């Protein structure tokens with residue numbers, strides 16, 4: 111029974127092999143552009159991936175994998191008319207190492223009498239042999255090895271070679287992986303590059319010549335083979351042989367792939383269709399895609415960032431936008447950046463607002479670098495006209511230095527406004543001390559000191575500096591008090607900005623009603639005498655604690671200078687003194703100041719003293735001349751009504767403070783002739 115079964119089984123096996131052989135007769139060529147439905151026999155680690163890619167090994171260690179054409183092919187038979195030992199094959203492979211240049215163990219195109227490699231071992235034996243059968247002629251194995259590892263026991267030439275092996279792993283012939291390109295240049299290839307490579311193996315029985323060529327997939331078959339070895343395969347190849355691939359990994363491993371394979375026993379193997387080949391999967395891409403993805407992501411992030419930054423920059427630019435013109439270059443050192451001023455004043459917060467004057471708002475600020483406090487005056491100025499001259503003056507005034515002048519530090523220009531940066535005056539403006547109850551009353555000695563200080567500043571402006579500077583708007587609210595309550599004249603020259611005017615045909619009279627000299631209505635021309643006139647009004651203001659024009663007062667007291675004059679004529683000039691002083695003053699000084707005030711307020715400019723004389727009187731270095739009792743000589747200053755008649759235009763940007771009602775403390779702008 112057993113015998114019968116055994117013989118039956120052997121008959122079946124024989125029948126089967128006969129069928130295979132019969133089939134093999136017709137199997138002289140095949141082509142696989144990807145291995146879907148390929149007639150292959152796989153073992154070990156070999157598998158066909160879902161995309162048709164033939165994977166011989168993955169990166170696990172000590173594996174072997176085989177993929178052989180399932181049918182044996184007829185080789186060493188004399189019966190055939192075709193040269194049976196001849197064959198032609200080409201395939202595309204890739205070795206993707208775990209780390210660049212760190213992979214193994216290699217693969218080989220193999221012609222073998224058997225597909226049973228169960229006894230063969232991995233690593234250096236490439237799944238073809240074992241230590242005991244290596245080199246035996248009974249192996250009948252031809253292998254074209256692609257060897258990325260240098261094995262000294264096989265006399266390997268290097269760690270990147272192609273070799274022709276017969277029954278052994280010691281190559282009959284080998285060459286470093288390379289090809290001759292179109293220009294005839296020897297270009298080396300790296301088996302472990304992870305790139306797909308094309309290899310052509312051709313044997314011509316008649317010439318007994320085995321050629322092996324290697325190239326990148328994009329290149330065509332090189333004209334000159336990498337290896338061209340004269341070899342007689344008749345003792346090697348049996349009648350029926352299997353063709354396929356063997357691969358292994360050792361301690362070094364790679365993903366080893368075959369992308370496509372063409373084989374022929376009758377003439378040249380067909381060319382593979384590169385476009386149809388499956389793509390190499392993740393591993394290689396996994397190294398490349400993240401890099402590409404990273405680049406894409408980085409670019410995207412960069413683009414987004416650049417956009418955000420540019421938008422922010424544009425917004426910031428807008429926010430901190432300034433106007434710079436060529437002519438300002440020379441004033442560079444005097445220029446402040448708007449950004450710095452913006453930050454110094456905490457964004458021009460109302461909390462930092464020091465006051466609102468005729469020419470604009472003043473803010474307190476702190477410059478981080480200098481740790482110094484500043485006052486920033488924002489002056490609206492729509493017109494470009496006159497600005498250049500004004501800035502020139504402002505800058506030159508920045509060079510003015512006097513202990514009784516508020517130091518101008520610099521400027522900044524934006525659309526529609528000019529920002530002037532001054533030293534910060536801790537105690538604010540003098541008028542607050544005179545008229546508001548928030549501030550303590552100033553003693554006479556302090557007041558006298560202030561009047562003297564302002565006089566010395568005016569003297570400096572009029573006579574002591576390199577050019578005559580007119581202030582044009584002397585009044586208590588333009589006198590600021592520093593930490594030591596020294597009077598300092600501020601806003602000097604600012605009035606000049608308006609004087610340059612928007613309309614070159616008109617000269618603008620600038621100042622404050624009550625301080626405007628009468629001749630201004632005729633000439634419209636500011637002089638040192640008009641400044642002296644204003645100074646006169648100012649010292650009366652300080653001595654009497656009243657504004658030059660006081661509408662609430664009884665009629666005879668409305669015009670301060672008239673009233674002082676009346677008091678003087680009555681012989682009771684001290685009655686004009688500020689009641690808040692409660693008589694606590696040096697009588698001679700009070701008399702001096704009141705008389706000096708009247709002297710400066712004379713309608714004829716030539717009758718008024720110069721600032722130098724004013725200083726001499728205040729210092730008692732000269733005796734005050736007698737005042738003419740002709741009342742027509744006094745009370746001739748430009749009144750509000752007269753000023754109103756002169757008004758022709760008010761540039762809208764100046765409207766702040768220069769109101770129709772002329773509250774007597776506000777600076778106004780009057781277009782003269």
Ligand SMILES: *[C@@H]1O[C@H](CO)[C@@H](O)[C@H](O)[C@H]1NC(C)=O
Nearest residue numbers: 154155157167168169170171
């Ligand atoms: C390699 O393939 C084997 C069998 O398919 C599997 O067990 C192993 O995890 C794979 N190794 C890697 C590194 O993918």
Ligand SMILES: *[C@@H]1O[C@H](CO)[C@@H](O)[C@H](O)[C@H]1NC(C)=O
Nearest residue numbers: 228229230239240241242243
């Ligand atoms: C090597 O392989 C042959 C078959 O090819 C087998 O007979 C032999 O036992 C193997 N030797 C070792 C050491 O595995």
Ligand SMILES: *[C@@H]1O[C@H](CO)[C@@H](O)[C@H](O)[C@H]1NC(C)=O
Nearest residue numbers: 285286288289290296335336
């Ligand atoms: C390229 O040059 C190397 C020697 O540098 C040589 O071994 C190899 O065979 C050459 N390749 C080709 C394709 O001729």
Ligand SMILES: *[C@@H]1O[C@H](CO)[C@@H](O)[C@H](O)[C@H]1NC(C)=O
Nearest residue numbers: 312313314319321334335338
């Ligand atoms: C092998 O290469 C040589 C030299 O280029 C060439 O003459 C010969 O025809 C080639 N043989 C085959 C079968 O490709």
Ligand SMILES: *[C@@H]1O[C@H](CO)[C@@H](O)[C@H](O)[C@H]1NC(C)=O
Nearest residue numbers: 186188344345346347348349
């Ligand atoms: C191949 O065929 C030739 C001629 O028929 C014969 O001499 C040779 O031994 C054969 N080779 C093998 C390996 O069988």
